[in-house]
Amino acid sequence: MSVSALTADLVLPSPVLLVDDEPGERQRLEALLLDLGYPADALVFAASLKEARACLIDQPIALALVDLGLPDGSGIELIDELRTRDPGLSIMVISAWRAREEIFAALRAGATGYVLKERDDLEIMLALRSVLRGGAPIDPFVARQIIEELPAGKVGQPDDGGLTPRESEILRLVAEGLGNRDIGERLFLSRYTVESHIKRIYRKLEVSSRTQAIHAAGQRGLLA
Amino acid sequence: MRWLALLVLWAFAAPAWAQAPASAADCTTRILAVHAGPAGADGVKPAAADWQAVSLPDEWNRRHPDFAGGSIWYRIDWRQDCPGAAREPVALLLQSVVLAGEVFVNGRHLWSDTHLTEPLSRSWNMPRQWMLPENWLHDGVNTIEVRVSGVAGQSVGLGPVFIGDPGHIGRLHDSLRWHHRTLFEINLIVSGIVGILFFCVWIMRRDQTFYGWYAFSSLFWMAFAANILIISPWPFTSSLMLACVNIIALLLSVACFCMFTWRFGEQQVRPRTERTLWSVTGVLIAALALAPLSFVNAAQWAGFRAAAIIFLANCLQFLVHAWRTRRREHAILAACLMVLPVAGLHDALVLTHLIDAQPIFPWSNIASTFALSAIMGLRHARNLGRIERFNEELAESVAKARRELTVTLEREHALALSHTRLQYQLQIAHDLHDGLGGALVHMMRSVERSTEPLAPPQVLSMLKFIRDDLRQTIDTNYSASxxxxxxxxxxxxxxxxxxxxxxxxxxxxxxxxxxxxxxxxxxxxxxxxxxxxxxxxxxxxxxxxxxxxxxxxxxxxxxxxxxxxxxxxxxxxxxxxxxxxxxxxxxxxxxxxxxxxxxxxxxxxxxxxxxxxxxxxxxxx
CATH class of the missing domain: 3.30.565.10 (Histidine kinase-like ATPase, C-terminal domain)
Structure with a gap:
């Protein structure tokens, strides 16, 4: 299967901010992004939080790929800042090993997906493509964490921050290992609807974690 | 020990009979003469010829050892001389009537004991006073007659008699009551309380036998000393039986006291000595209980003397023991023990008029009881102190043991931890060997055997395989799942x-x-x-x-x-x-x-x- 076959019909949001301190990894991701069809001038690189913040001052970005372990701090901080600046931004975590708790923390901070570095190029590229097409990667572990974290919403009060019955159903199926297409088939939804549900779940997760932070700050007397 | 007090009474320690000195009023009351004579049948007064002059106090049986029981009459003639015509009121005081009696004034019945026949009442240590009715008296010589009842082999007689001004007689009566009764009541109460107290201590601490011996000694002493105070022989049916029981109690008290001093002083008393003590005591008790009537008196005296000698000997030997051990506690006890013989000696001198003083024995007895109790209290306090020290030492050693245990546990925990770590490392090594190692060996063999150079995709596939294995090994060992x-x-x-x-x-x-x-x-x-x-x-x-x-x-x-x-x-x-x-x-x-x-x-x-x-x-x- 050729790469070109995979890159058909893609709308590429640009520019892309790639934050990783390892030159090798940066080159690898750069190659993958170029394969996906990005022009070289659409890619912005940063090797640290400081560089990334500097880049943000210069230009707006449409997609961020963030490594969590950076020399001057955690990528989660950066994700938090990015999300605050632009609620609609796609943010992908590029994580070294599968440190699940860390990935979950990144999702809470506002990441919309993640991919593991040690996976094959093909797998990473497929994950990137999924994000570029508007998908929302999720895995069973994350689904289970979210089910524990977010309360089920009350019937008739759709926007109280809790999960709707449909969202709960989708998470349950994710936790069982079903792919988004399978879930769509199971629930008579399109795959894209399932993905938009998942994005909304991520959004709720992030809002919930922010609300918790504000609540905690209020309790500690940090807010007047 | 304290029976010497009885000796004092036994010997009629009170001052010799005396006539009242001139009262504050001008009247003088004088005792003119005292006569005594054995009563006839049915206790009637002796014939005129049988009266004989005596001096009070009188112990009839001493002059008539053949006294076989019955009554003795005492006749006291006295007169009151007043400067004026009017007579003053007159009071009568009898210090002791041995053993029971009745009193007549100018032939009229004044008073009598409850029991004048066996079992006799006991008035031998009971000072009594009466106001003599005015109209019973007359000018000139008046007569007071006392009929005294006794039993064969026991003392019989009349103690000092005082006649005179009621105020003076009253004071004398109070003084006599204090010295002859109240002091002994105090003695008895002190002995009883101390005895019961130490008995209770002994019940709780059976290994501290000296408490028990002291308690029994005190309680037997109480039984003995009660003789001084009782005025009725109840529950015994005869005066003789009471006297025997009395001496038995004394013997037991002394024996127990000896045991107490030996145990308290931690003396290495030979078993033979103890056996001898108890054999002598036993034989004397048996003699008192079983002796025929004619020997009872002798047995009583033997028992009494034996008790006195044993006690004295024990006091002296303890003095020597205390001298040897040089322990303060022993020295105090020895001093305390010596108080009683010394007091006894003093009183003996008083009795024989060699020195002029009041008997001190009852006092010294109370004092020595308190002193003994104090010594035992000290011993008890010292034991408690030892227990407290022991508790402190125990707490200290428990704390020490706990510290040591903590250290040991920490060491063991550290060992277990490093063991676990080692196991864990071994597990990882094992996993690496089984997973990666196997794959590597396999791939190396493939590369060796391959005749053609390996194509890059093949090498890549090998490396990826190894990477996946490695990732799984790491996932398995480091993730919580x-x-x-x-x-x-x-x-x-x-x-x-x-x-x-x-x-x-x-x-x-x-x-x-x-x-x-x-x-x-x-x-x-x-x-x-x-x-x-x-x-x-x-x-x-x-x-x-x-x-x-x-x-x-x-x-x-x-x-x-x-x-x-x-x-x-x-x-x-x-x-x-x-x-x-x-x-x-x-x-x-x-x-x-x-x-x-x-x-x-x-x-x-x-x-x-x-x-x-x-x-x-x-x-x-």
Whole structure:
């Protein structure tokens, strides 16, 4: 299967901010992004939080790929800042090993997906493509964490921050290992609807974690 | 010990009879003469010829050892001389009547004891006073007659008699009562309380025998000293029996006291000495209890003297003992013991008029009782102090033991920790050896055997395989989810999700058929091997087969059997060639791995259909 076959019909949001301190990894991701069809001038690189913040001052970005372990701090901080600046931004975590708790923390901070570095190029590229097409990667572990974290919403009060019955159903199926297409088939939804549900779940997760932070700050007397 | 007090009374320690001195008024009362004589039949007064002049106090039986019981009459003639015509009121005081009696004034009956026949009342230590009725008296010589009743072998007689001014007689009466009764009442109460107190202590602390001996000594002494105070022989039926019981109590008291001093002083008394003490005591008690009437008096005296001698000897020997041990406690006790003989000596001198003083024995007795109690209290306090010190030492050593235990436990904990760490490292090493090591050896052999240079994709495939193995080893050792998944669904969920995401992107349809629950859960190594097999198989499907449909199916045909099938409709490959040439390192490594966890792997492949079948035997939990 050729790469070109995979890159058909893609709308590429640009520019892309790639934050990783390892030159090798940066080159690898750069190659993958170029394969996906990005022009070289659409890619912005940063090797640290400081560089990334500097880049943000210069230009707006449409997609961020963030490594969590950076020399001057955690990528989660950066994700938090990015999300605050632009609620609609796609943010992908590029994580070294599968440190699940860390990935979950990144999702809470506002990441919309993640991919593991040690996976094959093909797998990473497929994950990137999924994000570029508007998908929302999720895995069973994350689904289970979210089910524990977010309360089920009350019937008739759709926007109280809790999960709707449909969202709960989708998470349950994710936790069982079903792919988004399978879930769509199971629930008579399109795959894209399932993905938009998942994005909304991520959004709720992030809002919930922010609300918790504000609540905690209020309790500690940090807010007047 | 304290029976010397009795000696004092026995010997009629009170001052000799006296006539009242001139009162504040001008009248003088004088005793003119005292006569005594044995009563006739039915206690009638003696004939005029039988009266004989005596002086009070009089102990009739001393002058008439053949006294065989019955009554003695005493006649006291006295007169009151007043300067004027009017007489003053007159009071009479009898210090003691041995043993019981009745009083007549000028022939008129004034008073009598309750029992004048056996068992006799006991007035021998009971000072009594009366106002003499005015109209019974007359000018000139008046007569007071006292009939005294006694029993054979026991003392009989009359103590000092005082006649005179009521005020003076009253004071004298009070003084006598104090010295002859109240002091002894105090004695008795003190002995009783101390005895009961130490008895209780002894009951609680049976090993401290000296408390017990002292308690018994005190209680027997009480029984003995009660003789001084009682005025009725009840519950005994004769005066003689009472006297015997009295001496028996004294003997026991002395014996117990000896035992007390020996135990208290921690003296190494030879058993023979103790046996001798108890034999002598026993023989004397038997003699008192069984002696015929004629020997009872002798037995009483023998018992009394023996008790006195034993007590004195014991006091002296303890003095020597205290001198030897030089212990303060012993010295105090010895001094305390010596008080009593010294007081006895003093009183003896008083009695014999060698010195002029009041008897001090009752006082010294109370003092020595208190002193003894204080010594034992000291001993008790010292023991308590020792217990407290012991408690402190105990607490200290417990704390020390606890510290040592803590250190030991910490050391053991550290050891256990390092052992666990070692085990863990061994486990990782083992995993690396079994997983990576096996794959590496296998690949090295393939590279060695290969006649042609290896193509880059082959090398890449080898390296990827090793990387996946490494990742699984690390995942297994470092993630918290080493536990075996509860259901097949839970086991496959991460793999299924990961690969369906890719299948969806690539447009490959996948079907996942798994039972709801394990019949027997696979062992940890087995489920890891299965995970790797699925990962490897599906990776191959994506990369090499160009398949459009994939099916993964897990069956549990028997309780201990597991069959996993991965089927695709891709291009397929030459199974034999793959096995021989090692084109796909994965297939060979997976086969070896499944075999190692007790299973087998079959690969069937043809264009359009490739089927991997892994069979495992589950050992159960």
């Amino acid at each position: 080493v536990t075996i998944p509860a259901t097949p669904q839970e086991w496959i969920a991460p793999l299924r999700h990961r690969f369906t995401a890719m299948f969806d992107e690539l447009g490959i349809a996948s079907e996942w058929l798994l039972p709801e629950a394990w019949r027997t859960p696979p062992a940890a190594l087995q489920y890891l091997a299965l995970s790797r097999l699925v990962e490897e198989a599906l990776t191959n499907v994506i990369k090499h087969s160009g398949a459009r449909n994939v099916q993964l199916r897990l069956d549990l045909p028997e309780a201990d059997k597991l069959v996993l099938r991965v089927e695709d409709d891709g291009a397929g490959f030459d199974v034999a060639a793959v096995r021989q040439a090692g084109i796909s390192i994965g297939v060979r490594s997976m086969t070896a791995r499944i075999v190692r966890v007790g299973g087998s792997l079959d690969v069937v492949s043809e264009p359009g259909r490739t089927l991997l079948t892994a069979r495992l035997t589950l050992a159960g939990a």
